Amino acid sequence: MTALRSLAFNIAFYVNIIVLMIVGLPLVVFGRRGVFFMARLWSGSSLWLLDKLCGLKVEFRGIENVPQGGYILAAKHQSFLETFALLRHARDFAIIFKKQLVWIPLFGLYLVGGRQIAIDRSHGRAALTQIIAKAREVLGAGRQIMIYPEGTRRPPGAPPRYKFGAAAIYAGNSAPCVPVAVNTGLYWGRRNATRRPGVAVIEYLPPIPPGLDRDAFAERLESAIEAACARINAEAVANDPRLAPVLAAGQATVDDPRPGHASREA
Template sequence: MLYLRSLLFNVAFYLCTTILAIGGLPTMFFGRKAILELARVWARATLWLLDAICGVKVAFRGLENLHQEGCIIAAKHQSALETIALVTQVKDFTYILKRELTFIPVFGQYLLRSDQIAINRANRSAAMRDLMALAGKAIAERRAIFIFPEGTRRPPGAPPLYKSGVSRLYVAANAPCVPVALNSGLFWPRRALLRRPGTAVIEFLPAIPAGLPTNEFARLLQDRIEAASDRLIADALAADPRLAPNLGKKDEAAPAAH
């Protein structure tokens, strides 16, 4: 039954995505905010399907810590789930994402027309230069910037691999940073079909104020996210030990840094 429900969700998810992507094409003529509203409709529909079909709920904690404007939101990255769910909580946002996503037909146009920040990771120096310029513009326009400090999804429990880009962004933007902890990878594992029932938690932690030295910021960010994520993972495993197979290994080889 778990496999069947997971398969049904995936079919419904891609069908919903296709319908909204095609039906929402007129939003491209009405500017960035119209596209972002379509994105929120898509995200809410996805979370509803995930709950209705697979029994996976998403709980948000610490919303009182969430800055809506002119800030960096730095999230742990375990799953596609947080990429979708975070959209529902911020009105005006910009994601930092890999340029290859903009090459996807239709979807890529939505990203470009909504001023998401697409980075060419093959050229590190150019990527950082573009990131600083575009992020500065977004902060000046009072948008929230979503970034995944590890750059790619990591299994829950795997050793952290934080990159320097988030620290450079923090210094250049001179903006507060809201860390985000989560345990989503236990319920929507990366590179896997199964969606396991339960409550995935996304927790916004107290903001790190602007202006800290780079090393202090990097240490605070990693320590806070990792400690809170480990706590959320432990709570979920205590409630349902069957989630344990989705844990990463502490000695798992880390991907090459960019």
């Protein structure tokens, strides 16, 4: 039954994306306002489909921790679920993405219209310098920067692999950072089409104030996110023991020691 419900959702999910991108195309001329309206519509409709077709709800915690104005939102990344779910409470955000995505038909127009941050990863340190400069513009305008500190999806419970991007943006700006913990990977697999029923949690943690040095910030960010993820992962398994093998597989993740290689699950 779970497989059939997952299949139905996956079909509806991608049809929904295509329809919304086509229908909402005229709104792109209104710039960020039109793009963000469509982004929140996509988020809400996708969460509704996930609930109705798969029995998977998303619980948002700690909304009161989200400040007004410009801030850095640094989220744990376990699945594609949080990619659209986080848009539900975003007001005027900018996401850092590789510039090649601009050339995706229709989707690229929304990225440009929403004034997101495109970077060329092949430029190495120059790309990081570009990110910091663009982030300063976004935060200075009272907007929000959304970033995944590990740079890619990690299975729930896997050993953390935080990169320098979030800390560099924080050190180069005077803005608070809101850490975000998730356990979405227990329900939405990274490399399979299964969508398990239950209640996934996305938790906004207390903001880290500006002014820390980069190393102190990086340590505090990782500590806050990992502790909260461990707590909500354990909570999910306690409520549904069938999730225990999923968490155990993540905890047994073995990373490829060669530079530039992604992790592989045990």
